[in-house]
Amino acid sequence: MTSAVNHFDGQALSWELKEGVIELALRREPCNEIGLLTLGELEVFAAALDKLSHEAHALIIHSSLKAGFCAGADLRELHHRSQELGRVEATAGVRDFLQRIHRVFNTIDAAPLTTIAAVHGVTFGGGFELALVCDLIIADKMARFCFPELRLGLIPGFGGIPRLKRDLGNAVVRDLLLTGRSFNAAKAQQIGLVSQIVAEGEALRVARSTAEQIGKFDRHTASTAKKFIKPIPYEELQEEIEIFCDLFNRPAVEAGLRKFVESADLQPYLP
Amino acid sequence: MRTVDQTLDEILKLAAVHFKVPREKLAPDDDFFRTLGIDSLQTLDLLTRLENHFNVDLPDYELQGVSDFRTLASRIQARL
Numbered sequence: 304m305t306s307a308v309n310h311f312d313g314q315a316l317s318w319e320l321k322e323g324v325i326e327l328a329l330r331r332e333p334c335n336e337i338g339l340l341t342l343g344e345l346e347v348f349a350a351a352l353d354k355l356s357h358e359a360h361a362l363i364i365h366s367s368l369k370a371g372f373c374a375g376a377d378l379r380e381l382h383h384r385s386q387e388l389g390r391v392e393a394t395a396g397v398r399d400f401l402q403r404i405h406r407v408f409n410t411i412d413a414a415p416l417t418t419i420a421a422v423h424g425v426t427f428g429g430g431f432e433l434a435l436v437c438d439l440i441i442a443d444k445m446a447r448f449c450f451p452e453l454r455l456g457l458i459p460g461f462g463g464i465p466r467l468k469r470d471l472g473n474a475v476v477r478d479l480l481l482t483g484r485s486f487n488a489a490k491a492q493q494i495g496l497v498s499q500i501v502a503e504g505e506a507l508r509v510a511r512s513t514a515e516q517i518g519k520f521d522r523h524t525a526s527t528a529k530k531f532i533k534p535i536p537y538e539e540l541q542e543e544i545e546i547f548c549d550l551f552n553r554p555a556v557e558a559g560l561r562k563f564v565e566s567a568d569l570q571p572y573l574p
Numbered sequence: 575m576r577t578v579d580q581t582l583d584e585i586l587k588l589a590a591v592h593f594k595v596p597r598e599k600l601a602p603d604d605d606f607f608r609t610l611g612i613d614s615l616q617t618l619d620l621l622t623r624l625e626n627h628f629n630v631d632l633p634d635y636e637l638q639g640v641s642d643f644r645t646l647a648s649r650i651q652a653r654l
Contacts, residue, residue: 447618487626489631
């Protein structure tokens with residue numbers, strides 16, 4: 304791992320500040336599953352963001368892996384850690400993980416930069432929640448979104464529901480959440496989630512072009528406008544952690560995780 | 575309006591081109607997982623390509639248990 308504020312080269316992600324734009328690339332095989340390693344490196348990024356913000360006007364988050372943007376939480380790691388620890392310790396560990404990732408996501412959400420998620424392929428669960436943290440989502444036409452958590456007996460835990468509620472109508476949120484369906488970029492644009500759909504392989508290029516446009520505006524005005532129109536639902540985010548931890552204690556979740564981890568099903572991306 | 579046979583034919587053509595399998599080797603009742611040799615990620619990829627091609631919104635749960643091209647065509651036809 305090499306690091307300076309303007310440049311970071313980790314195992315799960317890297318970032319570089321260049322000409323006022325921070326590009327954060329996720330790159331943990333197989334599809335950027337978020338476990339302790341990624342969380343630790345995201346925390347390094349969040350800690351650097353204040354300094355980076357003095358020199359940057361935009362942040363682009365993307366994936367350098369072909370499989371997609373991010374498949375969400377590392378369910379295998381979660382299952383193994385739950386097996387190693389007793390129920391009380393496992394729940395405490397989950398709570399700690401959620402509080403840490405919420406701090407990171409809240410920091411990115413509130414950053415005085417314009418933030419863009421450039422997504423392609425699998426954008427599921429925690430990966431979808433990471434995209435929702437950003438101000439704009441630019442999607443490759445092959446991007447696919449999903450909140451599959453209910454299939455495991457859980458709810459999204461990285462801030463997904465409060466942020467979806469902030470950005471979309473409640474009926475849309477219920478459809479996505481209660482059916483656990485996956486949906487494509489066209490549907491995502493239709494419901495107001497995605498600002499631009501682009502051809503395959505073009506999301507990062509278009510995000511760079513968008514970041515260049517954003518750079519033409521006065522920084523203070525842009526960050527003031529963002530603060531005005533994008534409040535962070537802190538109370539609901541905290542409530543989400545509590546609900547998640549309550550649900551996590553139920554035997555159905557352990558069974559669901561085991562089924563997912565041990566499955567030879569042809570659709571393991573969907574529990 | 576496409577007929578279900580036209581829909582089926584377009585699915586077979588699209589699968590052949592994208593997964594680089596000769597069209598004549600694909601039959602309507604083939605198990606597409608086996609014939610195309612695709613994994614979970616490629617299945618999602620196929621679903622998205624089909625939605626984009628036919629301009630339909632097809633929730634993945636509609637395809638649970640579906641493994642042959644003919645049934646896949648009927649599911650898509652129901653949304654055209």
